[in-house]
Amino acid sequence: MKRTAYKGYHSFDYLEPSADYKVFELAAEIDRVKSTPVEVSKEQEDRVQRLLTEHFAISLHDHCFIVPKDFGDLADYRRQGRDWTGYAGMARSGLDAVFDCLMDGTATITSKAGWKWDDIIYDLGMRLSDIAHQDFIIRGETVADIKRAKANGQIAFIASLEAATPIENEVDRLDILYGLGIRSSGIAYSEANTLGSGLRETRDGGLTEFGRQAVRRMNKLGIAIDISHSGDQTSMDTIETSDKPIFITHAGARTLWNTKRMKPDEVIKACAAKGGVIAIEAAPHTTLTKKHPKHNIDGFMEHFEYCAQLVGIDHVAFGPDTLFGDHVGLHHYFAKQLSIKAAHGQQEFTEVAFVDGIENPAEAFPNIVRWMVKHSYSDGDIAKAIGGNILRVLDEVWWPQKS
Numbered sequence: 277m278k279r280t281a282y283k284g285y286h287s288f289d290y291l292e293p294s295a296d297y298k299v300f301e302l303a304a305e306i307d308r309v310k311s312t313p314v315e316v317s318k319e320q321e322d323r324v325q326r327l328l329t330e331h332f333a334i335s336l337h338d339h340c341f342i343v344p345k346d347f348g349d350l351a352d353y354r355r356q357g358r359d360w361t362g363y364a365g366m367a368r369s370g371l372d373a374v375f376d377c378l379m380d381g382t383a384t385i386t387s388k389a390g391w392k393w394d395d396i397i398y399d400l401g402m403r404l405s406d407i408a409h410q411d412f413i414i415r416g417e418t419v420a421d422i423k424r425a426k427a428n429g430q431i432a433f434i435a436s437l438e439a440a441t442p443i444e445n446e447v448d449r450l451d452i453l454y455g456l457g458i459r460s461s462g463i464a465y466s467e468a469n470t471l472g473s474g475l476r477e478t479r480d481g482g483l484t485e486f487g488r489q490a491v492r493r494m495n496k497l498g499i500a501i502d503i504s505h506s507g508d509q510t511s512m513d514t515i516e517t518s519d520k521p522i523f524i525t526h527a528g529a530r531t532l533w534n535t536k537r538m539k540p541d542e543v544i545k546a547c548a549a550k551g552g553v554i555a556i557e558a559a560p561h562t563t564l565t566k567k568h569p570k571h572n573i574d575g576f577m578e579h580f581e582y583c584a585q586l587v588g589i590d591h592v593a594f595g596p597d598t599l600f601g602d603h604v605g606l607h608h609y610f611a612k613q614l615s616i617k618a619a620h621g622q623q624e625f626t627e628v629a630f631v632d633g634i635e636n637p638a639e640a641f642p643n644i645v646r647w648m649v650k651h652s653y654s655d656g657d658i659a660k661a662i663g664g665n666i667l668r669v670l671d672e673v674w675w676p677q678k679s
């Protein structure tokens with residue numbers, strides 16, 4: 277396994293349990309369920325570990341937190357606004373950097389609808405406070421931070437948002453979010469907001485005038501823009517308006533699985549034409565296919581191969597969107613906040629208890645690289661897909677930009 281600087285820290289070790297916070301029994305970070313590793317030979321495994329050591333491994337979308345074991349506690353756990361980061365699990369992830377969208381739509385600290393400014397700031401500050409009390413996971417705010425993390429066996433934690441909803445009608449709040457460490461933001465989540473439409477809306481009016489201002493401000497600040505949850509017209513308008521490449525941080529191809537959560541060819545092509553990247557999503561029951569109606573790593577990789585065929589290996593990456601704990605249960609619990617029904621649409625599928633082979637952040641990247649090695653991808657193509665393409669975009673998008 278790739279060597280890391282992890283020394284055994286657990287979230288909030290600097291506080292006194294019960295006296296300082298309410299204690300919850302958390303899900304196991306490692307081996308919670310019997311997920312099947314992608315089977316490779318000894319030589320292939322050596323190559324996998326070498327690739328993860330030599331090249332940048334960056335997840336464009338994951339949640340490295342741990343949810344409670346018993347969901348009877350979930351509302352209470354959420355309201356406490358204190359997320360446990362899965363440091364021990366992350367030490368096995370093979371990653372050098374991770375874009376983490378924090379509690380996002382489930383940040384229900386002051387309201388039960390979510391996406392409130394106060395909740396987002398509370399969530400961000402709490403998470404970064406914990407991270408500041410150890411030295412394995414570091415804040416990732418520049419490309420230099422990612423390089424430093426890799427050199428030192430650390431992981432750069434890149435704070436991100438799935439939607440810009442909390443800025444309301446205040447474009448300067450983007451500067452504030454940047455100052456606090458946010459380096460990537462979505463436009464809209466499921467419902468429309470002041471910027472544009474999300475995937476749940478039946479009439480997508482495209483990017484609003486305020487949305488255009490926000491996109492321009494994010495370009496100037498150096499916040500990467502994500503259209504994963506945006507409606508199709510809002511996505512196309514965002515790509516056109518942005519003078520920098522944009523990300524689809526976690527999605528798949530609608531041609532393979534016809535739901536609004538997946539992207540049509542037109543959007544994937546426009547994103548790539550602008551220099552951007554589509555990273556493939558593995559949250560339960562998203563990247564299904566006709567060949568793989570039971571969600572597993574093979575269906576997920578079918579979406580990857582389809583996109584790589586469509587726009588080329590330089591424009592694909594991975595944003596598995598995994599977490600530590602029962603993700604399917606979380607979808608049931610937060611079905612309303614996460615618009616699970618709208619995301620699944622009319623497609624029929626067999627529900628799984630977990631996505632076999634790509635269940636949590638600890639196993640996602642090692643299994644992705646195993647799968648690519650097993651399917652005869654070259655070292656060069658694997659390096660691009662697991663992080664090289666993302667770094668190229670960040671060099672153009674983040675501040676200071678490459679001259």
Ligand SMILES: [Zn+2]
Pocket residue numbers: 438504505526
């Ligand atoms: Zn998402």
